[in-house]
Amino acid sequence: MEWALALAAILAVAAVFFVARPFLRDPAPASDRLDELDPAARRHLELAEERDRALAALKELEFDHRTGKVSDDDYRAQVGPLRRRAAEALRALDGRETPSRERVPATHERLP
Amino acid sequence: MAPLGRAALILAFGLVAYAFVAGSYAAWKRRRRLALSAQNALLAAFPVTLIAAVVLLVALGRRDMTFVYVWQHTSHDLPLAYAFSAFWGGPEGSLLLWFLVLTGYAGIAVWLNRRSRELIAWVVPVFGLIAFFFGFMLCFVSSPFNLQPAPPDGNGMVPSLQNPYMLAHPPLLYLGYVGLSVPFAFAMGALLSGRTDERWIVATRRWTLAAWTFLGVGQLLGAHWAYTEIGWGGYYAWDPVENAALMPWLASTAFLHSVMIQEKRGMLKVWNMVLVALAFNLSLFGTFLTRSGVLDSIHAFSKSSVGGWFLGFLAVMVVLSVALIYLRLPLLRTKTRLESLVSREATFLYNNLLLVALCLTILWGVLYPVLSEAVRGQTRSVSKPYYDFFLHTFGLPLLLLMGLGPLVAWRRASLRSLGKTFLVPFTGAVVTGAILLALGFDSSWAGLLAYTFAAFVTVSILLEFVRGRLATGSFSRLISRNRRRYGGYLVHAAVVLLAIGIAGSSAYQTIRENTHLRPGQSITAAGYTITYTGLTGTKGPDYTGYRALLTASGHGERFSLSPGQSVYTGDNQSNDASIYHDPRTLGDVFTKAALAGRHGTTIDLQVYVKPLVNLIWAAGFLFVAGSLVAMWPDAVEQRRLAARYAAGAAPVGI
């Protein structure tokens, strides 16, 4: 079954080429360091999640109140702290700069 | 052809081995190009494995008996569809199916989330490790491409497997089992990368839901197969292989609920990691149980050579999961605490405990023979009474919680608002219970409780839809803005149908037997009179047999049934049950017949009247519909998540 072996050989060559592609496209990069979130970016992400959680909780409380699941008294008791939480999270996010990452230059960029 | 298949498998094995080794090194040493290279290796593994799969499919389709696997599982007269289904009939083929689906899922999941490079750098080697095991098994332990001089014909397939269920039940289960590797890989990737945010949950939520749905539907199909084709009169026997699919399904049900608590409250991070590891390792364990032959099961697979290897790999994955979770405990701990034991978070927690408890009791029952032999030197096994006890102990409160949870608000609920929201469902349940008691349903306390709790849940779900509709103005707006919640309610409704169907057909079924029934004689059961009128012979291309002709009447219905037996070439026989679906009771009249002697027309007849059993199958459709609603992409949510992760990645995958 020569055709089968030939096909297998072509497959293997194609696979090796595909696997080696990152090295072939960028043989001498300025930096080979893998992107990672620095502590500031991680903190930003945590705050963004906290913000989304607070906003989602407010939205659900409003919906539960509209559908009668939460009484007026319970709503009044919970909406204040939730709004404060959401405001704090928004303030904390606004107070931070846009987070940075360890930036890996694209292959077409030239460094000075 | 076989050399091409074998070469493709070796190449795929090499690729996933590279993905594991190079990917681990790249993630550890923060090497960008090497990480991308490992990712490419994982991506390439699927098309290469697909070639191996196509080779096997073609060999099966052509009935190429030079392939040992084809010879073992097919014959020249086997219909083409069943010849293809032999792909998953034996251990080698089913390993290849696992490998194929795994590389496919891994490739898609990694590609869709490729821009989250920090996370994916660790996810790739985890997928690589799992695929490495299956690739190793296929290349060196259990290959489907072994050859032999071609014998004239193959061993064929037993008649009881030659039905449409064989085409659907195993592949759906595999799509479910393997699908649980995706949340596992992302969870372990998050632990390895030290990421404590919810990126991994967001990336895998729909994968988990899809895998869970496939497992659920696969099990329902298996139950229907057992009921209609195997014909022993039931649909679930607490068989180890049946339990093997139920356990990961229960664990992933718990995970799907508790992950909502993490998303909404930032709690239970450790618990979620434990659950996702439990679900995946149970899916590995389930595959091991099914294929190793280590436990006695009605699923008649022989003892194969893969058992020991599977056990070793399972041990490695369990140790790896536990070690990773333990090492990252400081990162996973949160300050957020449960504010009240009367809150939706708390009901989710109770639900989780019950689901995991039920899962572990089933695991205990499955392992009992092995453990008892190891500890006492004597093999002991548990059976239906054990499982029924715990199904009632944990399952009935779970059913009730499905109705309680949606009625309780997040964070805390005052007793006053609880009283208000509970009033109507509670009244519905009490009225239902009273009516059923008056009608004599107290013959089974478990059945009565199941029906009463089902009424509670049904009313609470209906109220949710009604209140939501009133609040939003239309059902479509209600559901489109709250897909997960209302999709979840539909799934809960499906579980209610399932519970009612199971309770009716088990707690309230009627069984009548009559031996030595002669033509003209009758048997009565639950208001039906079934008269035996005579025998008729049957003949097909590969079988001969007989049918007992029955006419039946009762409750305003008249119908006929024809149970019997068939004997196939090769001396295999099948018991052919005959079932009448009663639209009035949504139940069945299920009959089995056997000749009382070698000659004459006297038969032994068994009649089962199973009220409400068809609700079980109807539940499957509602289950799928609810899952689809819950999974359906929400453009608003996608944009919000994309904005959230813009610092670390572009749009999240699925």
Place this chain on the structure above:
Amino acid sequence: MIALSVAATLAIFVVYTALAGAGIVQLTPSTLAGHKGDITLVGAVVGPVQGSAYTRHGLRFKLKDIGASSADRVLVDYRGSVPDLFKVGRHVTVEGTLLHGVFVAKPGSLVTKCPSKYAPAKSSSKT
């Protein structure tokens, strides 16, 4: 709190198995003699298979140890549904009790395995 709750709920089934009896013992024909109470019997079917599982007299067959060369045979008296795969030579498990030298099976407890369909081929050559 979670850990305590898990331990408490799991304690239920440990207590159950301790109090309600630790399962049913599993034996082979050669180890059956003298045992009382509920037993799961595992063996290979030896012919002839007589009678009908749905009659008063039941289905009668013998079991021997799987694989081993022991000469012990146990007569099994069975009623209830018979799996499709049941026939002489197949491996089965069945629950019941030993009464006067006959293993009286619980109705519907017969489970059959079919190893011959899935066993590795005797003649195969790897290429």
